[in-house]
Amino acid sequence: MKQLLLVTFIFLFCHFSLLGNEVRDTLIILNTTDIHGTILPYDYIQDEPQERGLTKIFSRIKHYRERYDNVILVDSGDLLQGTPYAYFYNHIDTTGIHPIIQTMNYMKYDAFAVGNHDIEVGYDSYVKARAQSDFPWLSANAEMEDGTTFFDPYTIVETSGIKIGILGLTTPGIPTMLDESFYPGITWMDMIESAHKYAPELKKNSDVLVGIFHAGYDTEEDKYKEELFGLPVANASGLVADNVPGFDVVFGGHSHRIRPADTTYIYSDSTLKMISGARAYGLGVAQIILEKQNGNWKVIEKKGWFEPAHEFHEDQELCALNSPYHQEVIDYFRTPIALNKNPITTEKARFEDNAIPQMINQIQMKQTGADISFSPVFSTSLVIPANTIRIQDVYAIYPYENTLKMIEMTGQNILDxxxxxxxxFVIEDATLKTNPEIAGYNYDMAEGISYEIDVRETPGNRIKNVIFLKDSSPLNPNKVYTVALNSYRANGGGGHLKAVGIDEPAILYSSEKDLRTIIIEYLKNLEVFEVHAGGNWYIVK
Structure with a gap:
């Protein structure tokens, strides 16, 4: 009898243990962000291979799909712009399906959050790309006048009976980067308010709640957009995660950072807060363990980590899919456009007048007829040899798809x-340095005037001896001048215009072509490029 009872006990123990194992399951959520058209492991500007790209990441995604039954794949935005590969199929060869969308479809993405650079490709381009996508484009805060959203606010994905609610949000700082023609009828609402609007109901209908947000975690970054323009917090992913109940994991974007860093694991009883770098540098992984309790799935454990792409091999099938497009792009960007007679470097371009920003400013003035022009230099590591200039060199000089604008400014506006x-510029220990809180692309240099920057003076009193070169007269604070600058700056990017008292500049000229195309056409007509820094500004220290 005792033996019978013992056998029965063992049987029941094993039976219920097995049942316990059966009601647990694992969900893997894979994330990419800020891909910026980096499909193949190739740098089209340097014209050489690189250790990143979706073709490498996809091999790792396939590994997870082979190992686990429940795997979903999401992206946090800025997909369609940022590489020559993306530009070519956004603006030059626009027939057929976009190869980037074709790649995402092939990889079987489950959802995509809209980023600001996806809007910057232009309304027609992103509407077409969205229509070609087998996955939903999400942005719960892209609100129309009637309260609906232009993009889907969320989606629900189901795998093995587990329902995953996915909410998408986009940085509301877009109005400082792009004018309304890029997003007609859309108001970019506060991320926290939009999350509060949709998350509770989505959570009720989901076992796991995921946020894919095209915004960073550092609320101090781009704070000028709040302070000068009255816009909602631009990088509010952390605020949503901390203040809107229910999220199991939030994947941020936009800031190009990695979280957690150094491939370490993070565990959380609250919301996992992650971000997966940029330009297909790697893959964010969240592992969610669920247990069925009273007929409902409950999250009992979660952890997240980041895996760098250089550790992965390329997926040959995805490479083959993109190979014809890749070769077409290489052939185009190797096209010669002019002969450069003198080697050029931008190493000291922010500390002394330089041929590259001078060339950009001169082209802007020629194109618009403006009195004065402002432009930054985007890289201080460019080296352009005395040789043939190719289209890829122009992309190195000007990496963004800005257009050209001309506005009116008073002399006082220009001085400010x-x-x-x-x-x-800052002085530390009697040494001239750069302010770490100001991005280099937000330091503009001018053409059409000469001036001195006396860094010995206190900020606000550094600009001296400003001469309007057209008539060699001192710049008149009360006179109105025409000024050329890129669309990012004209729309408020960097806060420059708002800081000098210009809320809505009068746009006198707006180019249909992007600045890179304008530069390429200028150099083609020039045939031989020979420019020297004119020395119209210098630093007094």
């Missing part, structure tokens, strides 16, 4: 603008 830019 120069002072605002001069905040880029």
């Amino acid at each position: 603008y120069l002072e605002y830019c001069a905040n880029y």
